[in-house]
Amino acid sequence: MTTREEKEVLQAKETSAITKIENGSIVTPKGFSSDGVHAGLRYSRNDLGVIYSEVPANCAAVYTQSHFQAAPLKVTQASIAEEELLQAIIVNSANANACTGEQGLKDAYEMRERTADLFNIKSHYVAVASTGVIGEFLKMDKIRSGIEQLKPHSTHEAAEAFQTAILTTDLVMKTSCYQVEIDGKTVTIGGAAKGSGMIHPNMATMLSFVTTDAKIDSASLQALLSKTTDKTYNQITVDGDTSTNDMVLVMANGLAENELLNEQHPGWNDFKTAFHKVSEELAKQIAKDGEGATKLIEVEVTGAKTKQEANVVAKKIVGSSLVKTAVYGADANWGRIICAVGYSEAQVEPESIDIYLGDICLFTDNRPQSFSEEVASEYLKQDQVKITVHLGVGEEKGKAWGCDLTYDYVKINASYRT
Known part of the structure; x- marks a missing residue:
């Protein structure tokens, strides 16, 4: 709709x-x-x-x-x-x-x-x-x-x-x-x-x-x-x-x-x-110019109960330090995405969640999908990365943007005043 x-x-x-x-x-x-x-x-x-x-x-x-x-x-x-x-x-x-x-x-x-x-x-x-x-x-x-x-x-x-x-x-x-x-x-x-x-x-x-x-x-x-x-x-x-x-x-x-x-x-x-x-x-x-960042991350959440919940879930994912470091390391660790969805306080049905990295399906029907780690890693090496999560509990959607978390972020902020 x-x-x-x-x-x-x-x-x-x-x-x-x-x-x-x-x-x-x-x-x-x-x-x-x-x-x-x-x-x-x-x-x-x-x-x-x-x-x-x-x-x-x-x-x-x-x-x-x-x-x-x-x-x-x-x-x-x-x-x-x-x-x-x-x-x-x-x-x-x-x-x-x-x-x-x-x-x-x-x-x-x-x-x-x-x-x-x-x-x-x-x-x-x-x-x-x-x-x-x-x-x-x-x-x-x-x-x-x-x-x-x-x-x-x-x-x-x-x-x-x-x-x-x-x-x-x-x-x-x-x-x-x-x-x-x-x-x-x-x-x-x-x-x-x-x-x-x-x-x-x-x-x-x-x-x-x-x-x-x-x-x-x-x-x-x-x-x-x-x-x-x-x-x-x-x-x-x-x-x-x-x-x-x-x-x-x-x-x-x-x-x-x-x-x-x-x-x-x-x-x-x-x-x-x-x-x-x-x-x-x-x-x-x-978001793309985040301190020390090398990549822009876009998260789109679809199938949410409300637009507000879609936005909340998207922002939880893109704000997760574990997700951000996985993207920096080009590691398609979808478990970190699941964790961020899980603590988002939005309405979620685990059996109905789909997770995509670009066009690569990582998780659906409450079970992991077979995918090429090499292909997924190559995708994550691009300067723009998209994660899509379908919640399957409604028809609303939302987006959020962030960046990867790198060693340089720590260096910049460790010496910000000097």
Whole structure:
């Protein structure tokens, strides 16, 4: 049976021109610009960046569920609470400004004020984000100087300058961009993200920034972001650790000049599909770039009683250290997958479970299947691996993404501060 949401996505694919923009970025939507500079918060590479909209933009955000939300998140929440409008996002890497008390909060507010002064906009039109080491105070002399150096442009180079500024242990930049036709107008959605370690959202050490020139009210945008986050960012895991800082933040400035988007608009499903594509691509890029990772693992669970249980089982499997190390070692040890399903607390009937590694059936009818260990091992040596588990108790499905667990993960995190 096809769910209503799946029908909507299929319909969107059939009736609209949703186009992936290969070289698109956060500055591809109309009216957005960005920049990144080396302020000196780390030895080399950009460490301070900004995204700017020509006009105030409707906005939406989701935040880490950690009890220790960092100062920048508190400032961003305060900004959005004023008018539900943003015009700039200031971001620093190298220092999370987390667990830094009143001084940390004061510093985050100063970042907001100085960015507002730079663009001559209201202070609460600025969001603040930070990522890096927890428990150290910001070097505000360098932050102040860095903000003064920011000169946003709408070029590919300016987008890359921002994207490099937000990275920590990441090896690659994460970006995605799609366009869709709505009301005869070209609507663009662009995104940039960072995240490599301490990734186990709801949310985790990841930052994702999405820009769009769509005209959409904040309430509809917030509902869409929250729902999309549950299916994308919250379905990735690298190491099972949830951090203090991070968030997904969306700005929609309306410069595409389409009619106001909401669930009643005939183009809503098209926009929702394009928005989901951007979010899923960013989430998968984060998972693939996990610290020390060599492979992206996708787990699809089908035949679940509920969609929530399908997502839970998928994430348990991809988050299992034993599964992750087996994938790293190219060992088709399906017993580790069974174990993860078993402790997932989802409804399971052992006699009805099927397990596939790619197209290779490993387990069905409650008994192991004959397969070539050599063929399975060769499959696991690829840089993308798919595990499929059919529960056989319902008709719902879900996905999760992660990466293998390697020796390099330990090396990176054993010396993170040094």
